Amino acid sequence: MKKNTLKKVLAMALAGMMALSVAACGQSSDTAAPEAASDSAEVKKDKVITLTIWNTEVTTPGIQDNDVARVIEEKLGIKMDIVQGDSQKFSVLVAGGDLPDIIYTNPAQQGVEANALITSGQLIAMDDLIDQYGENIKKNFPSRLDYSKKYVSNGEDKTYFLPVLCYTVDEENPDISYTIENVGLMTRWDVYAAIGYPEIQTTDDYLNVLKQMQDYARENDLAGGKEIYAISGWNDWGLWPWWLANVREMGWQDLSNGAIINKATEEVDLNYHTDAFWESLKFYNKAYNLGILDPEAFTMKNDQFWDKCNNGQVLMAYASWQTDNMNKTMASNGHPEWGFEKIPFSGYPYISGIVSGDAPLGNASDYATAITTNCEYPEKAMQLIDFCNSEEGARLLWSGVEGTHWEMKDGKAQPTESYQKLIKEDASYTTSTGITLYNKLCGFKETQILSDGSPANVLKSNEQKAQNILDIDKEYCEYYSEQRGEEFLYPGMVLNDMWQKEEVDTFTNYILYTSLVQAPSDETLNILAQCDQYMNVQGVKAIMVKDEAEFDAAREEAMTELNAMGFEKAREEILSLYEAAKTDASSFEIK
Missing domain, CATH: 3.40.190 (D-Maltodextrin-Binding Protein; domain 2)
Incomplete structure (x- = not known):
């Protein structure tokens, strides 16, 4: 992967801060794609390229060879090379400037805030790419773009992250969860x-x-x-x-x-x-x-x-x-x-989640998709992302291949008999075919009703839940x-x-308003990271005490130590940001 010197220096600075799980600070750099990116526009349609993609849910990382991946390769000319790991591995990739071509953000798993990836110069602003290749992104749940520019761009008014897993309630046919949801x-x-x-x-x-x-x-x-x-x-x-x-x-x-x-x-x-x-x-x-x-x-x-x-x-x-x-x-x-x-x-x-509720911004900044500056083919990356935000892509990611795993029958998209039989016989069959494995790239929640009247995941209709x-x-x-x-x-x-x-x-x-909260200061993030490290130990100690009196003492001790770390100061800032978000919500339009 190609790396410019500025990005490398910023990445190393970020890695040093991440030793305390602290988001990096500083002025945002110009995050234009590396020079090699210009070659991607010249890639011939019949040339297959490989994109590396961060995904912690795939149990077999590397080049993907399954039913879903093969359709993506045939349709888009893209092989998916999955990079998997924990927060430590993600930190190493950030430190070396070696992030995969496409990532999603999850601070709890990765130990780094979304804005820190921007300020370290490791992400591409996707606005021009979306204008040229993102028709489905612009059409489906367009409020995501306004949200991303205003609330997940480090104040730059650019699109670095694309929220996923959006959902609009069907009032006439509410989705009743199979058991609970989540x-x-x-x-x-x-x-x-x-x-x-x-x-x-x-x-x-x-x-x-x-x-x-x-x-x-x-x-x-x-x-x-x-x-x-x-x-x-x-x-x-x-x-x-x-x-x-x-x-x-x-x-x-x-x-x-x-x-x-x-x-x-x-x-x-x-x-x-x-x-x-x-x-x-x-x-x-x-x-x-x-x-x-x-x-x-x-x-x-x-x-x-x-x-x-x-x-x-x-x-x-x-x-x-x-x-x-x-x-x-x-x-x-x-x-x-x-x-x-x-x-x-x-x-x-x-x-x-007895029934599904509206989620026009999906998971907001959690699991939001981004393209890194290491990507040699950002146009192809955007084509993949846009496909995953189309109804066709959503059905593929959630339900598999038409004719093999699902079919149109009696005017509805339904699982094939062979697919239903195989998933009952083998609990791992779904993931072995690639179905649901890449859902964090999908703009649609699996229960979202598509224009053909069936959910993205054909197993999630109320009728199929009863049948299976x-x-x-x-x-x-x-x-x-x-x-x-x-x-x-x-x-x-x-x-x-x-x-x-x-x-x-x-x-x-x-x-x-809870999705419209601006990022807290680096000082507050630092305090909260230290508090979490402390509580990961103190919380377990509290669970293991012998009686209620000792538990109450452990709680009191914890709050004293947290406040000594600056917890109350951090709390005041976080609460003030939520209050400000309430005001923003009154003028934010869901499209």
């Missing part, structure tokens, strides 16, 4: 059923039920001799397992830079300053003292957590994107009777059908019925 506590339904469906009202009730479930699972050796714990976790995402799902079920939504918002009151605060955060840690402290929290949770990696869940060693998980896959894996491994489901109870009254239900999901629906006197075709319909009858709550309101 993050929430999920429980092994088969074990819960085996102990007689005990009533759960409070979080203490839930913990006691998990203890009963653990005892039953161990007594009956459900994991074939392996140790079973009701709750486990992992340490390579910081404190993520120990607070995020819990605060969402208390009615809070996580935002950037450690902020969370109470979606009922629209009150914003930093997570460490809220009772909700500390109540979440206390939940796991109680679990630890009940003997139902896996001690290896504090040293394991995320993939080890998945392995334990798939092996039947863990009885609670944290998100539907975990359990949807785990349930299929357990079924294909000979245990269709195993599986995780959502057990509603009043102690945690909110359930994430797993055995464990049938048992869940049958139980609640008997309890409630209603017919439920898949688990999400149970939760939707409870929501409609005001027995549980969810959120459908789109709060615009």
Whole structure:
């Protein structure tokens, strides 16, 4: 890859700051593409070029050779070479000026803020490329471009990042999620059923039920001799397992830079300053003292957590994107009777995403697509990005190849019979074909209804959800059908019925201003990074204390130490930025 001297110097400066997970500061440099980029316009249509792409979800990095990748190569003349890694690898790539051609931003995973990538001179402003090659980008969810220029450009009014995974609600046909959508506590339904469906009202009730479930699972050796714990976790995402799902079920939504918002009151605060955060840690402290929290949770990696869940060693998980896959894996491994489901109870009254809500800016700055100055063929990179923001590209990325994985039938896009058969027989079949692997490049959320009347992911229509239900999901629906006197075709319909009858709550309101927050100062980012490093240790210590008195003391100690680091000063700046964003929201137009 070609690198100019200025970019190299700025990258090294940024890397030094990233040792403390601090975003680099300084005047933005001119980020024009390197000289070799001019050659890309002369690439012949029949010449296949290779683009390197950052993607942490692909388990087989390198040149992609699957059904989806082959269609992209044939249609666009582009081979995708996936670069994968953790925050440490991303830091090394930044330091050396060796970022792949296309990246997405995720500060939590990468340890670097979006603006820092701009100020280090490593990104191309995409405005001219979008004007020439971005017809689909300009047509679909155009508000993203206004947002990117104003809020994710380091004040330059240029398009460095393109938000992805946008969604517009179909009011006449709301999308009812298959279970929950995204993050929430999920429980092994088969074990819960085996102990007689005990009533759960409070979080203490839930913990006691998990203890009963653990005892039953161990007594009956459900994991074939392996140790079973009701709750486990992992340490390579910081404190993520120990607070995020819990605060969402208390009615809070996580935002950037450690902020969370109470979606009922629209009150914003930093997570460490809220009772909700500390109540979440206390939940796991109680679990630890009940003997139902896996001690290896504090040293394991995320993939080890998945392995334990798939092996039947863990009885609670944290998100539907975990359990949807785990349930299929357990079924294909000979245990269709195993599986995780959502057990509603009043102690945690909110359930994430019973129905999909509007997301005109997608994930905003999280996972937003960018082209780096290392890219020798920026025009080809933009052609790929624009294709992924078209309806044709969205259907390919989410549903696979027409005629092989989906087809038009009775006026609707539907999965082929062979595809439905294969995904039931092999839980890894979808990813082995490339389907859903490259979704972070897609402008459309998988449930977005396209112009042909079907969702981008043909498996996500309400009809297909009912048709492709797993055995464990049938048992869940049958139980609640008997309890409630209603017919439920898949688990999400149970939760939707409870929501409609005001027995549980969810959120459908789109709060615009939380996406319009300007980046905080480098001083504040530095403070927050140090606070996070401290809390990654102190939070675990709080979970492992022996009683409530020691927990309260650990909380008090933590807040004293955080304030000594400047936490309160950083908090004041973050809250002021959210207040300013409220004013901006009144004049920001969603197109």
